[in-house]
Amino acid sequence: MIRLEHISKIYDNDIVALDDINLIFAEGELVILKGVSGSGKSTILSLIAGLLKPTKGDVLVDKKHISKLPDHFCSQYRRDNIGFIFQKYNLIPTLSVVDNILLPLIPLNLDEKELHVKLESVMKMFSIVHKKDIIVKNLSGGEQQRTAIARANVNNPKIILADEPTANLDEKLSLEFIKILKELKSLNKTIIIATHDPLFFDLDFVDRIVEIHNGKLVCS
Amino acid sequence: MKKINFYLLEYAINYILRYKSKNIFISIVLTLLVAILASFFFVQNSLKLEFESTLDAQPQIIITNQKAGRDTTVDEKVIDKLLNINGVGDVVSRVWGYYDFSHMNAKFILVGIDEFENQDNATLASIAQNVDLNVSSMLVGQGVKKTLSNSYYRKYFNFILPDGESKKIYIAGTFKATTQFESNDMIVMNKDTLRNIFGYKKQEATDLAVTVNNPKEIASVILKIQNMYPTFKVVARKDLKTVLQSQFNTKSSLFLILFMVSLFTFFMIIYDKSSGLSSEEKKEIGILKAIGWRVEDVLKARFYEALILSFFSYIIGIIIALFFVYILNAPILKNIFIDYHTIENNFKLPFVLDYETLLLLFLLSVPVYLFATIIPSWRVATLDADEVIR
Structure with missing residues (x-):
């Protein structure tokens, strides 16, 4: 379970991104964070992932105080629990598909067989196996997104965070992503999606929509 | 015992290849730097050996005559x-x-x-x-x-x-x-x-060469000769060796200072090139942090990368210096050291491989480059990943 308790985030340039937010995400829940650009959706995802520290309040994941973890443990927490799909994918453009997907596994120093199994299964699951040796910058937007999703899932995390996942995709590719999302939901993963794409608002498998406006919770 | 992370090593090699032009430039500068410095030390060591052998062939005592402070017959x-x-x-x-x-x-x-x-x-x-x-x-x-x-x-x-x-x-x-x-x-x-x-x-x-049966008596024999012939200048081989060696060392030191100045300039170029992380490189560190790499994982990868690059440059630099000094016979550099009487000295430099010199060159190149690479990466890796990738 993820709990955000009285979270405020003020950036260095005095911009208030979040103002006293309280939120709870249950295990296996699929939640849409809805709001216009700059409303604070992405900041919530970064706080849950431990990429940012709140100015005030606390983030608890399975009763662990994520916002108080030192950097070293924060990285370890991300590696073991979080799969982050970034808006611009944040892939390394000069590496191949398989090398990008492999990145989260490198520090684990797994044996070759185990590594191979993990890579193959995740590439098959997200239909990118046929492109595995292609350099990422030569892929289409949809293929890059599938690579990013595969990378986010290679460690089999229990929490998936997606920041504007369809912002750079056409309608056909967006629908493909929704199919993938349904599959991930069936695996009982906690999924939080920050988006303002209306495509997500009427999906029958979405558990809840949370609306944020100017860093404040509008409705949940 | 912790096993070596070969995936991290592979990532480091891949990183060198991905930033090819920057790394080729650094490698060339570092190789040249090691080659120049190594050539300098190799020539110095060889000449010192040759020089000492020449002095060892000199007589124990040399007597010259002086008139009004000038050498005469x-x-x-x-x-x-x-x-x-x-x-x-x-x-x-x-x-x-x-x-x-x-x-x-x-x-x-x-x-x-x-x-x-x-x-x-x-x-x-x-x-x-x-x-x-x-x-x-x-x-x-x-x-x-x-x-x-x-x-x-x-x-x-x-x-x-x-x-x-x-x-x-x-x-x-x-x-x-x-x-x-x-x-x-x-x-x-x-x-x-x-x-x-x-x-x-x-x-x-021109002069007289004196041999003394017991080397311990050289000083007393010199004294006796000076008492007998006050106009004679009597010099022991070991004194001659000291004077000539100090002349050689002064000359070496002067060139060493010049080399150090140029070395410093080279280091500045290398530091500038290796420490100035591009936005792409910074972003890559941010991505790695965001997907779960710890600061130490990032630094380990940079360490492998810098070690591979600098050690490769060190080895190539030493090989070039060995070729330049012992195969090509150190053109130009050799004559700078010799207080020569001829315009050209064609003698072959004797092969001397001093491990202390190799160690000194290693310390001057590899660890310096490692620091120049790791410190800026550490600075980026300790920032909030979110700040770096945004």
Whole structure:
């Protein structure tokens, strides 16, 4: 379970991104964070992932105080629990598909067989196996997104965070992503999606929509 | 025991290849830097060895005569009196000096020998024993032969005597000395012929070489000689060695300072290139942090990358220096060190591989580069990943 308790985030340039937010995400829940650009959706995802520290309040994941973890443990927490799909994918453009997907596994120093199994299964699951040796910058937007999703899932995390996942995709590719999302939901993963794409608002498998406006919770 | 993370190593190699142009530039600069510095040290070590061997071939005590503070000739008549000093084993008169081959822009050492006299040096003793040098012939070192040949003196040379007349001396052959340093610019001829060239009278010598039976008595023998002949300048080999070595070291130090200045400039270029992380590189560190890499994982990858690059440059630099010094015979660099009498010194540098030098060069290149790479990466890796990737 993820709990955000009285979270405020003020950036260095005095911009208030979040103002006293309280939120709870249950295990296996699929939640849409809805709001216009700059409303604070992405900041919530970064706080849950431990990429940012709140100015005030606390983030608890399975009763662990994520916002108080030192950097070293924060990285370890991300590696073991979080799969982050970034808006611009944040892939390394000069590496191949398989090398990008492999990145989260490198520090684990797994044996070759185990590594191979993990890579193959995740590439098959997200239909990118046929492109595995292609350099990422030569892929289409949809293929890059599938690579990013595969990378986010290679460690089999229990929490998936997606920041504007369809912002750079056409309608056909967006629908493909929704199919993938349904599959991930069936695996009982906690999924939080920050988006303002209306495509997500009427999906029958979405558990809840949370609306944020100017860093404040509008409705949940 | 922790097993080596080969995936991290592979990632580091991949990283070097992905930022090819930057890393090729750094590698070339670092290789050149190591090669220049290593060549300097290799030449210095080789010359030091050659130099020490040459000095070891010098007599234990050398006596010169002085008049009004200037060197002048010694009369051979004093030899019998010197032989009477307790502890003196042998006294040999030496006739030698520099001759200016001005039109060839060179100065060579002329050494006179007498086949019936003892010689103070192994090379000369061997020549005196095996070659019959008549009054109009000479033996020349390899360097001399080359210089004379270049001026079309292949069979003889006309020496100018003090009275302005010329004396034709034929080249009887070349010789090989115990050190190449010695043989390079030396000409050996009959003692009387040389007296004639230098304008010495019969029984006049340039200096006297004294051998002492017990080396511990050298100091007391010097004192006795100085008491007997106050105008004589008496120098022990070890004092000569100290003076010449300090001259050599001063020269080396001067060049070392110059090298250090250029090295510093090179290091600045390398530091600038390796520490200035591009936005792409910074973003890559941010991505790695965001997907779960710890700061130490990022630094380990950068460490492998810097180690591979700098160690490769170090090895190539050493190989280039070995080739330059011991195969090409260190053109230009060698002559800078030598207080040469000839324009060219053609002798081959003896091979000396000093492990301390290799270690010093390693410490000057590899760890410096490691720090220059790791510190900026550490700075980026300790920032909030969110801040870096946004």
